[in-house]
Amino acid sequence: GEDVEQSLFLSVREGDSSVINCTYTDSSSTYLYWYKQEPGAGLQLLTYIFSNMDMKQDQRLTVLLNKKDKHLSLRIADTQTGDSAIYFCAERRTGRRALTFGSGTRLQVQP
Amino acid sequence: DADVTQTPRNRITKTGKRIMLECSQTKGHDRMYWYRQDPGLGLRLIYYSFDVKDINKGEISDGYSVSRQAQAKFSLSLESAIPNQTALYFCATSGGKDTEAFFGQGTRLTVV
Numbered sequence: 001g002e003d004v005e006q007s008l009f010l011s012v013r014e015g016d017s018s019v020i021n022c023t024y025t026d027s028s029s030t031y032l033y034w035y036k037q038e039p040g041a042g043l044q045l046l047t048y049i050f051s052n053m054d055m056k057q058d059q060r061l062t063v064l065l066n067k068k069d070k071h072l073s074l075r076i077a078d079t080q081t082g083d084s085a086i087y088f089c090a091e092r093r094t095g096r097r098a099l100t101f102g103s104g105t106r107l108q109v110q111p
Numbered sequence: 112d113a114d115v116t117q118t119p120r121n122r123i124t125k126t127g128k129r130i131m132l133e134c135s136q137t138k139g140h141d142r143m144y145w146y147r148q149d150p151g152l153g154l155r156l157i158y159y160s161f162d163v164k165d166i167n168k169g170e171i172s173d174g175y176s177v178s179r180q181a182q183a184k185f186s187l188s189l190e191s192a193i194p195n196q197t198a199l200y201f202c203a204t205s206g207g208k209d210t211e212a213f214f215g216q217g218t219r220l221t222v223v
Binding site: 008033043097099 | 212215217
């Protein structure tokens with residue numbers, strides 16, 4: 001999805017925090033999502049945020065949304081080796097009937 | 112059993128062959144989607160359907176067709192496969208406008 005951009009790769013040490021960033025271009029986006037794809041598997045929804053929110057926290061996950069800069073981030077606290085996966089951000093735009101996905105960020109967690 | 116099942120999981124086919132990928136779901140959702148995933152490009156929408164009589168093209172529908180045989184079944188066909196259709200294909204469902212999408216395990220297709 002050329003309208004949703006993510007860096008391709010992030011490497012962190014086990015126990016550190018990970019921050020995965022995403023930028024989008026459409027200010028009419030209503031919901032923004034983070035999906036996780038483990039090797040050989042489909043995508044699973046991790047969390048989402050509605051566009052009128054700035055932050056959402058769910059256990060080790062914190063989502064921050066800066067609407068002015070059209071910037072979304074996912075912070076994973078105390079990153080574990082089981083968090084190694086590809087993380088996709090996705091947006092649902094007003095008037096669009098399907099999600100628009102970013103290119104995905106591969107998170108590698110080193111022991 | 113998985114809520115969204117794709118068959119086959121892996122397929123190797125020759126250029127020019129017709130191939131069908133199948134998707135079935137037990138979630139009772141009206142909305143179904145086909146995406147393809149390529150490294151570095153994320154997921155791109157091929158086709159989607161919001162009920163049995165509704166078929167819509169996505170951003171990369173050329174070379175593909177779909178059939179919504181029933182609420183629970185949505186198949187994707189490549190009429191004449193070509194090597195640049197080698198990719199990972201995902202079927203997904205959702206229950207409504209602002210609900211999450213549920214994905215199948217994916218079908219890895221290789222066209223030689």
